[in-house]
Amino acid sequence: MILNKMLKDVEISVPIVYGNVSFWLGKKASEYQSHKWTVYVRGATNEDLGVVVKRAVFQLHSSFNNPTRVVEAPPFEVSEAGWGEFEIAITLFFHSDVSDKPLNLFHHLKLYPEDESGPMSTKKPVVVEVYDEISFPEPSEGFVARVQNNPVVTFPRLPVGFTLPPLVPVEDASRKRRGDTKDHPLSQWFLNFSEADELLQLAAARQQVQAHIAKLRRQISVIEGQHQQSKSISDQ
Amino acid sequence: MDAKDILGLPKTPLPLTQEKKPRPQKDSQRKPDGISREVYALTGGVPPLMPSVDSSQLKKRPPTDEKITWQWLPFTSSARKDSLQLYHWVRVVNGVPPTGDYSFAKYNKSVDVVKYTDEEYEKFLTDPMWTKEETDQLFDLCERYDLRFIVIADRFPSSRTVEDLKDRYYSVSRALLVARAPSPGDVSGNLLVKEPYNVSQERERKRALSMVLSQTKQQERKDAEVLAEAKKITESRMVARSAEEPELPVASNSGLENVEKAIMPADTISPSSNAHLPSATVVPSTLMADNASTLASLRLLRVYLRTYALDQMIQAASSSAGLRTIKRVEQTLQDLGINLKPRVPTKAVCAEHLELRKEILTLLNLQKQLQYKEAEGSSFRDSTYETPGTPKDRMFIPDSMSFGVSGERVGKRDQKRKAPGRLTEAPSSPAQSKRPRKLKASDL
Numbered sequence: 001m002i003l004n005k006m007l008k009d010v011e012i013s014v015p016i017v018y019g020n021v022s023f024w025l026g027k028k029a030s031e032y033q034s035h036k037w038t039v040y041v042r043g044a045t046n047e048d049l050g051v052v053v054k055r056a057v058f059q060l061h062s063s064f065n066n067p068t069r070v071v072e073a074p075p076f077e078v079s080e081a082g083w084g085e086f087e088i089a090i091t092l093f094f095h096s097d098v099s100d101k102p103l104n105l106f107h108h109l110k111l112y113p114e115d116e117s118g119p120m121s122t123k124k125p126v127v128v129e130v131y132d133e134i135s136f137p138e139p140s141e142g143f144v145a146r147v148q149n150n151p152v153v154t155f156p157r158l159p160v161g162f163t164l165p166p167l168v169p170v171e172d173a174s175r176k177r178r179g180d181t182k183d184h185p186l187s188q189w190f191l192n193f194s195e196a197d198e199l200l201q202l203a204a205a206r207q208q209v210q211a212h213i214a215k216l217r218r219q220i221s222v223i224e225g226q227h228q229q230s231k232s233i234s235d236q
Numbered sequence: 237m238d239a240k241d242i243l244g245l246p247k248t249p250l251p252l253t254q255e256k257k258p259r260p261q262k263d264s265q266r267k268p269d270g271i272s273r274e275v276y277a278l279t280g281g282v283p284p285l286m287p288s289v290d291s292s293q294l295k296k297r298p299p300t301d302e303k304i305t306w307q308w309l310p311f312t313s314s315a316r317k318d319s320l321q322l323y324h325w326v327r328v329v330n331g332v333p334p335t336g337d338y339s340f341a342k343y344n345k346s347v348d349v350v351k352y353t354d355e356e357y358e359k360f361l362t363d364p365m366w367t368k369e370e371t372d373q374l375f376d377l378c379e380r381y382d383l384r385f386i387v388i389a390d391r392f393p394s395s396r397t398v399e400d401l402k403d404r405y406y407s408v409s410r411a412l413l414v415a416r417a418p419s420p421g422d423v424s425g426n427l428l429v430k431e432p433y434n435v436s437q438e439r440e441r442k443r444a445l446s447m448v449l450s451q452t453k454q455q456e457r458k459d460a461e462v463l464a465e466a467k468k469i470t471e472s473r474m475v476a477r478s479a480e481e482p483e484l485p486v487a488s489n490s491g492l493e494n495v496e497k498a499i500m501p502a503d504t505i506s507p508s509s510n511a512h513l514p515s516a517t518v519v520p521s522t523l524m525a526d527n528a529s530t531l532a533s534l535r536l537l538r539v540y541l542r543t544y545a546l547d548q549m550i551q552a553a554s555s556s557a558g559l560r561t562i563k564r565v566e567q568t569l570q571d572l573g574i575n576l577k578p579r580v581p582t583k584a585v586c587a588e589h590l591e592l593r594k595e596i597l598t599l600l601n602l603q604k605q606l607q608y609k610e611a612e613g614s615s616f617r618d619s620t621y622e623t624p625g626t627p628k629d630r631m632f633i634p635d636s637m638s639f640g641v642s643g644e645r646v647g648k649r650d651q652k653r654k655a656p657g658r659l660t661e662a663p664s665s666p667a668q669s670k671r672p673r674k675l676k677a678s679d680l
Contacts, residue, residue, distance in 0.1 A: 013542070013583060099539040131580050133542035137535045195582040198575075202588040205572040209595045216602040223609045230613075 005141045012136040012144065013154045014052050015044035017193065018090060019129035021186050022111045025081070026122035033081040035111040038186060039088050040077030044131060044193060047152035048179030050074040052098055052134070059089040074179035085109050092134075097142040103134060131193040270295050303330050313337070315344035349379040350412050360415045361408050370394065371404065378405060399438050406433035474532045527552060543577065546586045553594055565596050 022037035029035070041056055043049045056076035060067040061084065069078045076092075090105040110128040113120070133154075136143070147153045181187060309326045312319060314337050326333055352361060352375075357368055377388045383405075389398045410428045417423040424430065451459070530552040534545050554562050566576055574592065578585045 015582070094539065101538055103539050103541065105541070133582060135534075135540055135542055135545060136538070138538065193580045195580045195585050198578055198580050198585050199588060201574060202585065202592055205569075205574050206588065206592050206595060208572065209592065209599055213595065213599050213602060216599070216606055220602065220606050220609055223606070223613055227609070227613055 006138040007141060007144055008138055010139060010144060010155070012139045012147070014049070014134040014136075014152060015131070015154060016049065016134060017042055017044045017129050017131050017190070018105055018107055019127070020088075020107065020109050021125045021127050021189050022109075023125045024111075024120045024122050026120075032083055034083040036079070036081045037109065037111060038077050038079040039090075039107060039109060040075065040181075040186075041090060041092065041105065042075065042077075042181045042184075042190070043152045044133075045151060046180055046182040046184070046187065046190070047150070048074055049076060049152060050179035051147055051150055051152050052094060053092050054095045054098075055093045057091045057093070059091070061086040061088075075181050075184060083111075085111050095143075097140050097146070099136065105132070125189055127189045127191065129191045129193075304328070305331075307333065309333060311338055313341045315341040347379075347382045349375060349383070350409050351375070352408070352412055356412065356415065360411045363404070363407075366404055371408065374401060374404060375408075399435050399442075402438070403433055403435045471529065471533075474536065475529045542581045542583065542586055546578075546581060546590065549586075549590050550593060553590065554597065557597060561597070561600060564600055565593060568596050568600075569593070 018039075018041040020037050020039040022035045024035055025033065039058060041049065041053075050073060053074070053076065054072075056071045058069040058071065058078045060069060060078070060080065061082075063084075064080065064082070071078065086109055088107050088109055090107060092103045092105070094100075094102070107128075107130065110126055113126050148155070181190075184190075305328045306325050307328050308323055310321045310323050311326075312321055328334075354368075357371070361371065362368075363371075373393060374388070377391055381387045381391070385398050385402055385405075389396065389401055392401065406428065410432060413423050413426060413428055414420065527549070530548050534540055534548060554565070557565075569576055569592070574589075578589050581589075
């Protein structure tokens, strides 16, 4: 049963992280292949993105063979060897009940460490990751049903009285290939993204700004009062 | 030196003979080889520290072992069908004239125009609008003038438009190609077959082009206005109530056909979006309108990145602010230690970030307000008869509320304080700032 109705008041967010990990090849490096790198898109908590994303297309630099790499199943990543840094366009195509429009991400491949003075190591890679969230403001019922208990998405607090459509069991729960990246070979380098710190910072900043605003308002009213006084004096 | 030369030896300034004749007494003063003395004198008469141009590069002389003469010789060109012999000057080296075809013969390219037999004409190429004679004439002209249709149209005995001629030529060529091909699949890749000449489209295109070309300045301005209007209207269509919205002004000048085509897709989107948008979104204030329209346009996308959404909301919120204000907001954020783009852009973080930016905008506005008030206050004190000057005159007053954001000083615009922001420091006493400071030299 395909549930086609679009749910207006439910917004589904899929937190993702995309970026690259790059290892210097050290002694094995050649002129054209000095680094081994992997560019990828993963769920922010390493859950399986395949529930949402049908396929990912990575557009590499034209100097690579077959620069358009299509990845049909998670983990959505491309590994290559090279020497240059360039912008990679990643296009995410979603399942038909999720969205018929693809989404574009852009990532600048980073191979060389920020701090150029330190020695390059073959053991410690250069890692650049970006956190973002894919937002589906009006998901279809089918999509909602499919993912309602799946940790790869986040639901907002549902309004009171809202009933979710019944959970549709996912077919082929036992997939041959693992879609999640929890035990991915590169997972030890993945960065952690916690909103808590940022929220605290923002809250503190807002408090300061609000305090200053209040102070300014008081000062302005004081001055306005004084103006009134001097005006009434001069009018006499 | 020149006077001596004029009176003495009448030598030429060009160094054609200089190298050959040794001039020891001139040597000490004439340093360069290959450039004339006068030119050398322009540089100051002193040799440069480093040779700017390798003197052997200058004035390459032909190798002296070759004897060059020029002769008036006959020639033929392979580009000509007759064997006309013409004459021209030829550079002869050591008595051997150059061989080879006339050097310009290679440019004689022509187009392969198809030829049909009468039989083929009867079978495939008859057309009610064209007689065989006309078609033959057309093809003859095409061959003679290498498919230059403007010329062909001019030379064509009966008057036909360029588009008509092109149409006839291309359809005949295509029909012949298809007829002669062993199977249709073979020629399907051929451009003639893949993209046939579209007469009506060509006519329209040329008409539109000529209209655009012949637009007067007045019309150009009107068009620009209409385009801007159309853009605004499509944007406001994103908000609800498109049923009552005014019709798009139809361009009076046809050059805007493309614009109309672009607007049509927007037309088709908005009816469908209305079904989704809540009905009561009559927006009273502009800020609400900005927010609502941004949200609406985001919904239309159906899928978008949170960072993109945040950008759009920020833009909408600062739509009334100038570039300088936006920079000040960003400076303030930096002073507060907040990333301009949140590192973990979750929904909550983005909402907080947006609110913070709005609050900073309010703060900056209040600061400005305070400055104005203080300026007004001082004008009252000084003289009640003086009318207050323009705000610009009063910008000597230091910005006492800054977190490190520079106040508006005349002359110093984008000064950024290098020291860390004074976030917890108490601002300087307001009483002090009421009096306008005399402009010190250090302020400029």
